[in-house]
Amino acid sequence: MATKASDSRASTYYDESSFRVLKGLEPVRERPGMYTRTDSPAHIIQEVIDNAADEALGGYAKNIHVTLHHSGAITVVDDGRGIPVGIHPEEKIPVVVLAFTRLHAGGKFDKRSGNSAYAFSGGLHGVGVAVTNALSKRVAVEVRREGKIWQIDFAEGGEKISPMTEAGTCGKQTGTRVTVWPDGKYFDTPTVSSVELERLLRSKAVLLPGVTVRLDTEQANGSTSSKTWSYPQGLAGYLIELAGRAENIAPLYAAEKYADSDHADFAPGEGAAWVIGWFVEAVSSESYVNLIPTVAGGTHESGLRAGVFEAVKSFIEHRALLPRGVKLQQDDVCSHMAYVLSTRLLDPQFQGQVKEKLNSREAVKLVSSMIRDPFEIWLNQHVEAGRAIAELAIHQALARQKNAQKVEKRKQSGVAVLPGKLSDCESTLLTENELFLVEGDSAGGSAKMARNKETQAILPLRGKVQNSWEIDAGRLFANAEIHDIAVALGIDPHDNSTADLSALRYGKVIIMSDADVDGAHIQTLLLTLFYRHFPALITAGHVHIAQPPLYRIDVPASGKKRPARRLYALDEGELAVIKDRLLKEGVPAHAIEVGRFKGLGEMNPEQLRETAMNPATRRVLSVTERPEVQTKALFNLLMGKGEAASRRTWMEANGHLVDADI
Known part of the structure; x- marks a missing residue:
């Protein structure tokens, strides 16, 4: 028995060797869903097509030719400038190798310094064809540039790279040919939908006047069907x-x-x-x-x-x-x-x-x-x-x-007196009305000034709502905050997810709390209330959670091309990404000012409107019940009064997964 116990401790020992560092393209293969769609290889092929389209957008390519091979491979050809094949001055390897093997490397950065290959392109993620390479069995690249034809192959998810070879001369022809063999183990289906591919290519032709886009599809009998798109009317x-x-x-x-x-x-x-x-x-x-x-x-x-x-x-x-x-x-x-x-x-x-x-x-x-x-x-x-x-x-x-007006007449006969602290909206149309449950009076004051009075109502909550998991519906209204929420919503507590919501006054109920531990606790208490006593709201998709940012980033002006900017980051991860992007843009690190919001009350109305309330620019998550999770059992574990011992065990087992904001 002693030996078994010792072996058990050894198998779960946690020391410096327990850490694993993912290098190169390994993170993509380990977690492909973080980088691309995994229903089919469509998006990794789109990354190659987008590169060809970027050449056309810059005025360097007039033709994009895609071939869907019967074997499952896809070839994308353009007559652009061709990917550079020379040695990168800092990395000391060919640029074409960098493009296909290194995340966050490409010709779409440094747009303001004059060294970027593209003034306008599909983003600054910089992962592009490196993800294509990581999730493919093989990628073959042929570059026509400066009178020569260069060839290089990548295999086994980019792990094996053949030497780049000169395969002949091409005169004044330029361009890039990329053939991809997607690795089916990373996708639900190994084939790309021809309908989706046609829609994508047709849109490129629409958006690129003067560019001809062609799709060839190889048939089982050896023949080839072709479609060509060109829109002179744009x-x-x-x-x-x-x-x-x-x-x-x-x-x-x-x-x-x-x-x-x-x-x-x-x-x-x-x-x-x-x-x-x-x-x-x-x-x-x-x-x-x-x-x-x-x-x-x-x-x-x-x-x-x-x-x-x-x-x-x-x-x-x-x-x-x-x-x-x-x-x-x-x-x-x-x-x-x-x-x-x-x-x-x-x-x-x-x-x-x-x-x-x-x-x-x-x-x-x-x-x-x-x-x-x-x-x-x-x-x-x-x-x-x-x-x-x-x-x-x-x-x-x-x-x-x-x-x-019809909706209002149905409600008037038995409507309760609305809470005095509720700042109601003018509209009575359910599909556009929103009720914000806001943490604290100070944040409530900012929210009232930031809202659209036509469609947005504000209900400030003083303190934390009572844990209602084990409270009977008949005793709910003894708590003033819960009483005010129910009266503002216009519906009574219920225990059936198909309950009648005809008297509901708002199409969206948005929980808006601080981006800290206390704010998360308030969210949990309100979700407990809705899940336990107003489940039909969640089932019908009426409950949402606002995601106010934790950081404000002030960026100084950079000449006439870009005035001073104010950016926002949801958390430290986004903050790091934004800082990295600004540095690549050429903004000096010392010029970037970062401020942390201690709470919603610190935001002025304009900032609150932009980040949490304006439908065009805010971030709001819809609350739904995940069928694969035993939601009721989880709520009982976390909110039940008699579950202290179980909660302790659960936290000991899962506490390392939390990024604590202390």
């Missing part, structure tokens, strides 16, 4: 294709606008191209940032809607078209609008490496300012089209107000 032609037979209410409006060297707020070349239209039937919209499709939208789409709304609102006001008592809202103008938006942004920040949603706050101001004035001028030059759009928006506003 964005307008693409929206016409998306609309199909949908009836349009007004002619399409297509334009573009980019900042020049004298622009006060944005770098030269930043801006957008767009086409917008209004249709009777629903028509899908698409958006892009530096040719990267943003399927989940983001701040550039918010800027487009804001600019369009302001232009239409101004057109209506100047012509006194709005009936008395009607208040126009953005959704009234944009609900029947379809668009294709292509934004150029110097340093785009995306949500995750997959880049499906743009998070850059400056994109709201960039796009809205670029489209507002030109569109208002267009409306005044095309008065009939402007009136048609205005009439549709006014009709939507009247319908919305009529619907809201």
Whole structure:
């Protein structure tokens, strides 16, 4: 027995040798989901296509040719400048090897120093084709540059690299050919969806005037089917294709606008191209940032809607078209609008490496300012089209107000007196109303000044809400905070996830607490209340958690190209990434000022609005119940009064997983 006990201690011994350092591309292979989508190899192929598209965006390539081989391999060819093959001055290895084997290396950094290969590209993550290499059995690269053809192969996830060889001459031809054999063990399916690939390539043709994009697909019988895309009409032609037979209410409006060297707020070349239209039937919209499709939208789409709304609102006001008592809202103008938006942004920040949603706050101001004035001028030059759009928006506003009045009549008979500390919103439309449960009176004061009075209500909470896990529903209202929350929501406690929510007063309930341990505790207590006594709110997707930042980063101005900036970081990890990005941009470390928010009360209303309340720029998490987790048992363990011993055991086993904010 003594020997077994000794062996057990030895197997769990924790010392310096227990630490493992992941080097090179090993982190990607260890945790591929952190770097790319793992449902299929589509995204690692997109990284190669994006590189070819960046060459075309810079004006160096006119053709992009993709071949889907019957064997499962994919080849991407462009006639751009070709990846540099010379020795890097600092790393002392060929640049093409750096691109395919080193994370955070590429030609998209140092944009302001003049040493960047691309003024505009799909982000500054710098992982790109290195991730493609890490998750592939083999990657073969052929570069045509400076009259010579160079070849190099990477195998076994980039572990084996063949010597770079000169394979001949090419005259004045230039370009890059990359063939990828994805490793199926990292993906749910080893094949790329041809439908998804076609959609991606078609969008590149739309966004790159004068560029021809071709897809060849090898068939089992040895034949090859081909598709070629080229859009001489650009964005307008693409929206016409998306609309199909949908009836349009007004002619399409297509334009573009980019900042020049004298622009006060944005770098030269930043801006957008767009086409917008209004249709009777629903028509899908698409958006892009530096040719990267943003399927989940983001701040550039918010800027487009804001600019369009302001232009239409101004057109209506100047012509006194709005009936008395009607208040126009953005959704009234944009609900029947379809668009294709292509934004150029110097340093785009995306949500995750997959880049499906743009998070850059400056994109709201960039796009809205670029489209507002030109569109208002267009409306005044095309008065009939402007009136048609205005009439549709006014009709939507009247319908919305009529619907809201019906809801109010159903509620009036038995409504309770609302809490005195509740700052309610003006709207009664459930789909747009939001209730913020805010920690502390000081933060509540800032939130009241930062909110949109039309749609956002504030309920400050004094102190911590009572642990309600083991409280009977009949005794809940003895606690003043819980009483006020229930009355503000307009619904009674219930124990069934399918309970009637017809009297609910807000479509979103957003918990907004400090980004510290106490704030996390308040979140837990409120989630306990909702899960135990208002489960239908969670099931229906009404409960959310705001994510205010922990750090503020002040960046000084750098000439005319970029004014002073204020950035925000959610935690220390984001702070490190932002610092690293700023250093690569050439901002001196001593010029970067970092401040830490001790709580929401320290934020002024403008900062709070930008980071936690404005739907266009805030970060909010939706609360859902994960089916693979025994949620009820976990709540009972963490919140049950008789579970102290079990909690201690659980914390001893899992405490090392927590980053304590002490």
